Amino acid sequence: MSREVRVRFAPSPTGPLHIGGVRTALYNYLFAKKMGGKFLLRIEDTDQGRFVPGAEDYIKESLEWLGIAPEESPWKPGDVGPYRQSERKEMYKQYALDLIEKGHAYYAFDTAEELEAMRERLTAARVVQPQYNGITRTQMKNSLTLPAEEVKARLESGDPYVIRVKIPLKEDVRLNDMIRGWVMVHSSTLDDKVLMKSDGMPTYHLANIVDDHLMGITHVIRGEEWLPSAPLHVLLYKFFGWEDTMPQFAHLPLLLKPDGNGKLSKRDGDKLGFPVFPLNWTDPFSGEKSPGFREQGYLPDAFLNFLAFLGWNPGDDREIFSLEELVEAFSVERIGKSGTKFDIAKAKWFNEQYLRSKPNSELVEFLTASAQMEDIEIPLEKAFAIISLVKDRVTFPDELWKESRFVMVAPTEFDQEVATKKWNVDAVKVLSSYSVALDGFTGNFDAVTAKSLLESTAEAEGIKLGKVMQAVRLAVTGMGGGPDLMEVFAILGSVEVAKRIRFALDTLTVVA
C-alpha cells in the first residue's frame, strides 16, 4: 500500500533560480531523505517563448553547490524520463484526448480577439469575473457549441485550437494540504483552463499532473502561489481516474521582502544590497548582472542552514544544523503557514558561525588564495598564526585577508585621525627606546616576551603603557584598531617590528 516517497522540484528555465525556489528544492530534498525516498528534478519548459539559455545549467550548479542534487534529473535520468517536458511533448496529447473522450475537456477555436471581446463584453455587463467557464463557454466557438461536422472540419483543415478542461458547474473541490489543512473551493469559481496550447504544448496544469502521475510522485511540495490552482489539479486527477495515487500537497509560505510587504524580488536585493540568487548570473539577452550568495562569500552549509530556517524550525532552541542534521530533524508539520520576511543579518550570522567552526587548515586556504591575488605568498606557519588572529572577526572568507593584510604589508601611511589624537611625545619616547631594545633582542619573540619588553621599556621612561598603546599600534599597523597587537608582534618578529617603528618615527610628527 505505502509507496516509496518520491518528490520533485520542477523549475522552469526562465532565468536564474530564485532563492525561494532554492528553498522549495531544499524542503523537497529534506523530505525525500527523511522519508527514505527519492528527490527528482523535472524541467518545466513548456513555454518555448520564455526559454533562457544557461538557466538549466544554473539550476544544476546551484543545487550541486548546496549539496542537494536530485537523484534523477535530465542530467542523470532514472527510468521515468525524459525529465524535460519539452522532450515529453508527444506524450501529453493522448491524455488531453482521453479527457475529451470522457467528457471532461473540449476543443476551443476562439481567437485571441474573440477572447478579448468576450472579456470586454462581460466587463461591460458588470460580470465580476470575466472568464471562460461553464456559463460563457456556451457562447464561444468550441466543440461543445459547434456542430460535430464543423469541429471535425476545423480539426482536419488545421485550424488552430486549444483544449480546455470542462469544469463542472457545481461541485465542491476539497484538498487536504499538509501545511494548511482542508481547503475547499467551489467549482463555479474555477475557469476552463487551457490544457493544451495551440502550439501543441501542454500548459503547466496538464503537464504537471500527467508527469507527476507517470513519475510516481507521492508528495507535491511547492510554493504557495500554486494554491489557487491546486483545486483544478485535484479535479484533473479525478478526471483521469488517478485519485488513488494522487500526491499529497504541501504549499509553502512565500519569501517576503525585508521592508514593507510583498514577495521578495531581485529589486529588493539590489536596493538593500544583498543577493536573491544562489549564484552570480548574467542575463544572456540584456547582459544584466545579478549577484549570487556564493560569490558574496556565503558558505554553502551556512546558506543552507539559513534557508532551512526560513519558514521551518525544529521545535527546540537549536539553530546550527548540518545537512544531515536537517534531514534528521525535518518534518512538514513544522513548516509555518505565514510568509517569511527575508533577513540578511541572520544570514550573515549563520555565515560567521560556520566560518568560525571551520578547521584552520581550511581557512588558511581562503587566506592564501586572497593573498595570491596580490601576488603575496604567506608562509604556511604564518598563515595559521594569522588565521587564529582574525577568524573571530570576519563574516566572509575574503575578509580574512582584508583584516590581516597589514601583517604582510607594512604600512606606508597612517590613520590620520588616530595620529592626531594619540601620537605624542610620550609615545615617541617609548617607541624610540623600544626599537632600540628590539635591536638588542635575541631569543624567542613571542607575544608574552614582546609585551613584557614593551612594559619594561615604558616603565623605564616613566610612562604608563596604556597611554601609548594606541600609538604603538598605529606605528606598526598604520591603523587604530585590529587584532591583539602582541600576537601581531610575535608573527612579525622583532626585526620587522623595529623596522616599522622606525619608519613611523621618521614619518609621523607630533602635532601638539
Next chain:
RNA sequence: GGUCCGUUCGUCUAGGGGUUAGGACGUAUCCCUUUCACGGAUAAAACACGGGUUCGAUUCCCGUACGGACUACCA
C-alpha cells in the same frame, strides 16, 4: 473586484485555555580588554482589533481590519 491563504517582540520563531508568553538575529548597556572584534551578562521589545464560548482566552469559534498569492494559449 472575486477566490484562496495568512496575522506572537523590528526580524525568524516556540508555545498553547490558567505561563513572569521562551529562544535566536538585530539594537542598547555593562563586564573582559591596549583598540576593534570574540566571549559573558543584562535590558528594551510581541500575542492586529471586536464579539462570542468558558470560571478563565494569546490559545477555540465568528466577524472586522490589515497583508499576501492567484485571477494568461506563464510557470
